Every structure is written in structure tokens, then in C-alpha cells.
Amino acid sequence: MSRVTIADVASAAGVSKTAVSFAFNNPKRLGHATLERVLGVAEDLGYMPHPAARALSMRRSGTIGLLIPQRLSTVFANPFVSELIQGLGEQCEEHDLTLLLVPPLDGSLESAIRQASVDGFISLGLSPDDRALEVLDRLGIPTVLVDSDGSPAHPAINIDDEGGAEAAARHLLQLGHRQFAILVLPPARAQVNSTPTATRRLNGYRKALDSAGAPKPVTVVAGISVAAGARAFDSLPKVKDRPTGVLAMSDMAAIGVMSAAQASGLRIPEDLSVVGFDDVPASAWTNPPLTTVRQPIVEKGRLAARFLIQRMKGIKVESPAPLSTSLVVRNSTSRHIDSDLQIKGR
Amino acid sequence: MSRVTIADVASAAGVSKTAVSFAFNNPKRLGHATLERVLGVAEDLGYMPHPAARALSMRRSGTIGLLIPQRLSTVFANPFVSELIQGLGEQCEEHDLTLLLVPPLDGSLESAIRQASVDGFISLGLSPDDRALEVLDRLGIPTVLVDSDGSPAHPAINIDDEGGAEAAARHLLQLGHRQFAILVLPPARAQVNSTPTATRRLNGYRKALDSAGAPKPVTVVAGISVAAGARAFDSLPKVKDRPTGVLAMSDMAAIGVMSAAQASGLRIPEDLSVVGFDDVPASAWTNPPLTTVRQPIVEKGRLAARFLIQRMKGIKVESPAPLSTSLVVRNSTSRHIDSDLQIKGR
DNA sequence: GATCGCTGCTAAACCGCTTTACTAAAGCGG
């Protein structure tokens, strides 16, 4: 009842284990007749090499790990990761690799890392002070970072967060907005500082706002989900200093803001302009379609996988220049006429 | 430079490998002093057990595989799978399991299965005649099927596809529609028949349409993507026998139909009613919000994982009753007045 | 006829861990 092993095949075919192994991995080393016979017997017995045994002895598992700093249910609520996986997946398939999702187990990403039998890791949005990074170093497994700071040891794939954010803020500024709300990304994991990504985007917003002399924006941290965006909207000032433009660090949060605003009777974009970040596909179909900062997510995944595969081959690689972002203007933003008038009008 | 092994720790601590192993897996078997010492040395050396070696020797890898019949880039374009993973992930995290994505490698799902070191498989939308199923049987790895026919060997998690489809069609019928287009799901993999899911949904649509004596619908197969939905719309008859209601087997395709229709100047729902299937979150934000058949996707994932975990414990389980579906009526469907009048009016 | 180089195959070591079976020493009741 138990699994067919290489020894079973060997004895059934009347050859050594070596011969069976050669039949699969190095067929030229066998005579034609025995090759056929071994393969035949293996097929009959339904033999397939045990992956773990293979991994142990070959020192490669054929798998790369995607390190996810949060629970799968929260991360996969954001289409961002689906897009990223599309990019990663393309490269994985091209190189015959499978993709292991590694979320924190038992609250600990470190212990999850240990358990994972992979040839390399792609880690998503880790803070530079996350302890998981030490473990990664220690293990000596090739790693590439996405959306966090690189190090000499590990290349990082990033986008021009600051530039994107700046463009978003300038867009709203040009439309006449002065009162802003900024929806900040939460830290990747509890007990850890906010991610470099969040910091850079915030810097971009601030830079634009400051240089235009806009009043200090209200900032609220919002998770990357529609519900979180909705909650964020509810916590915004509604009368005095009411923001007329909101800068969200994710499309999901922006969508949440829009629906909460609409539910409360506001019109988008007439009463409230909102701009997102990421440009996930869904942003094109929302009502109204979302103005947002586009980043090439699929490309990011593809690049990360490519870099990792290079590193796995032992090729040293440097972090590439940040991928460029661009503002895509749709219909969730519009000119803000005059805030006093508008307040009187309500 | 190479990895720290258990033997290194053992000799550094002046104990046997067994002792080191016990220190981690069976601490009670060691005296307090040695336990501390071994753990200390291990920490200093940065020792972590090799996962493949562990998996080999323990006969468990701590990961479950998600068998995906198509390329990751096509599957992850559909939020359905994100939702499913949220459900799976919840259970995985609860049981300290990681999740391995297993797409066809080199065009072959079978070979990908072999490579995967997992304790169990969840397979997505496999046709009953898919060769991958044989491999699964042969391997003797616990498996649960999602969206395909169960077998004595493997339980399957399904939803009431037929009932859901029927409800969708009846809804349109009640609104006065007579001319229908049905967007059929493509087969999971080339060279394979269409999936039981697609068949059941089609049956549901037909049942409702037939019993209402509606004219034969036009059916077109559309992939599960917005682009595929848009193409499907383009291939629909535009004048004679123009459908006024479209029944899509996925929300993504439905969204594609809507945008293509709107791009061609049609109003939704006034000129064309469309209903989707799945009720992915995005369907609530589209313009107009999509009428669709809701299925409990996260729950489906959760259930599949739960069943698999049972099976992995050696507990025999039966396929559960199909999960129920429900029609959620939003604004992409409306009453159809009279087709002749309408055509004249245009 | 000894030597050489192939071809075709195998024995055995190894990958790094777990676990079973066993031993030596210590504790303990009588």
C-alpha cells in the first residue's frame, strides 16, 4: 500500500538503484535495452521519485517561496498580490518552478521560513528591521526583496513611490484642492515600523503639498482593504477642515473611501476627489473610474522572479533602478471650485 | 560557508545528533543542563533544520498543494482564486501549513504534481477525464477536489451550480427578456472536456429557458477574464436576434461584456441586461453594480482545506452537499419592455 | 598478446534529519 520506491523498481527490473536513477536523469548512460525495460517497469509500478528525497540529495527543491508578512486572508483581499503572482508565475512556469506561499505561522514569519523547503525567497514589503530578514541572511538562501529596502546581501525591486505620490498630490493641487486627507499604509506586521514604501509615498505627498503651501493634511492609517478605506472615510472631519481631496496609498482603500462617501450622500468627484495607488485592474471599472498612480505590478513580479532566478544560479545582481510610475487620470477627481462657497451651499 | 547541520551543532555541544534532535522535537528527553546548552549552541551557530531532510524523515512536509489547471497568469486574473485562497489560507495558518501553488509546468500538470513535495492536494476545476487525476490516485496523496466531480477516492466540494444558474435565468425571464446569450466557461485545460461546473451551469440556464419556452440562446465560450468577456460581446449578433440578456458564467466575463457594450454605446441595463456568476467583491463596485449569482467562495476554500486536513489525518470523509448559491440583484439587469419597439427606437 | 579506451552497469557513500533500540548511571523501596 505504501509508496513505490526506487528500490522496488530496481529489483523488479533486475538492475541497481543507480540504473533506475540514470534512466530518469541521465538516460545516455544506459544501454537502449535496459533503459526501455527500466522505464517500462517504472511505468507499470507507477513509480515517481519522492520529491523530498530528491530535494535533499540534489540540494534543490524546484520551489521558490513568496514571503508574505500578513495573513493570507488579508493579503489576498488586495488584487495587488494577484497581479504580482501573475508576474512571478510567468517566470516560475518558464523555469519549471512552483511557488510556495509562506505567511506567518503561529504568528511567526521566522518559523514559517524555516519550515519552507525552497531554493529562494521573494519577500514582500518587509520592514528593514523585521527579524525575518536576519533569518533569511542566516539561512543563506537567495532572496530578493519587493517593496522594501535592499541590502548588500539582497537586491530589492522597488518603484518610484515618491514620484508617483508627488504626481498624485500635484494633480489634486492643480485642480484647486487645498484640504487633504492622506490614507497611510499600516505597518507590514505588528511590532514593526512602517514599510519604506509607505514612508516614501508619504514623503512624496508631503513634498508636493509643502511646496504648494497647502495646509497640513489629516492623515489616517488605513489597511489595504475596502472596508478599511470606508472606516477611514468615516473618521475624517466632516465640517471644519473637511478634506476635499483624499490621497490613498492603495486602490482598495480608495474604493472604500468612495463607497463610504457615496453612501453618506457625497458625490464623487464633485464633492470629494479621491486618488488611489497601484492601478489594479478593478480601478478601471469602479463608479466612477478611479484616478490612481499606476505601477507596473506584473512587471514587478516578473522582475523579482528573474532576479531571484539569477541569484539562484549564483549570479550576483544589483538592485535595479526603481520602476517608474505614472498618474492615470480617470473620473474620481475633479476641479474644486471654492471650499467656502461649497460649504455654504450644502 | 555552507549550511550548519545537526552534526555541527552536535559536535560543538559535545553531544550526539540524537540529543540535538531531541532538544528541538522532544525536549523532555534531555536533562535541563544539556538542553540549555544544546539550544544555546544551536542559536549561536544559527542552526536550522533542513526542511527537505526533515520532510523525508518525518514523512510530512507541512505544505499542501493547490493544483491549478491553467497558467498562473490566467488564473490569478480572476479574483475567484484570491477569494478561494483566503479560505484555504485561514485553515493553513491555523494548522501551520504552507500553501504551494502548482500550475502546469512545461505544459504538464502531471509532471508538476510529481515535483511537488506536499502532504495533500486541493485540485481546482479538473475535468473527470484529466490525466492528472490518475497521477493523484497513484501517488496515494490525500486529495480533495473543488469544482469537479468527486469520486470514491476523493471528496469534492461543489456548489449548487445548476440552481444558481437557473435562478439567474429565471430572473431575466421574469424581467421580460426572451433573447439570451450564454457565455460558457472554457475547458480547464486543452485537450479536455469542459468541466462539470460549466456543464451544470449550462444545464441550469437551459432548464429555465426551456421551461419558459424561450428561443434558443446563442452560446459563446469566453475565458474567465474581462478581455474575454469583451471579445464575447463583440461576437454577439447585433441586429437580428440581438440578445437583450446575457448570462455569464463568471463575473469577470460579465464585467467585460458590460464595458464592451458601454463602449459600443449601449446602456446597461436599459439596452442590455447582464448577470454574472460568483459574486466576487469587485462586482459590487462596478458601474452599474453587477447582478450576479453569489457563491460562498471563501467558505468553499475553508471547507476544502478542512476536508483535506481531515483526510491527511487519515479520517475518511464524504463529499458534502453542494453549497448553496443565491441570486444577488443589483443594477445590471432591468425590465425588457418590447424588443420590436426598442429596435425601432434606436 | 598486452594495452588501451569504451560501453554499460553497480556498490557504496552521501544528503541531513528522526527515531528505535539500547546502555549506563542514578534513584528507590525493601
Next chain:
DNA sequence: CCGCTTTAGTAAAGCGGTTTAGCAGCGATC
């Protein structure tokens, strides 16, 4: 003081493959 159970630890046998080193046979070469 003696047999008996615990306690603390070890040696060695797996787990199921891959791979190195080497051996036997054999026709070609000199």
C-alpha cells in the same frame, strides 16, 4: 545491599533518492 524502574544519553538504522568511483567485458590498436 540488591533488584527494579527512571533518567539521560547514544549508536545506528532508516527515509528515498543522486552521484562518485570503479569494475567487467570487449573490440580496436600496436
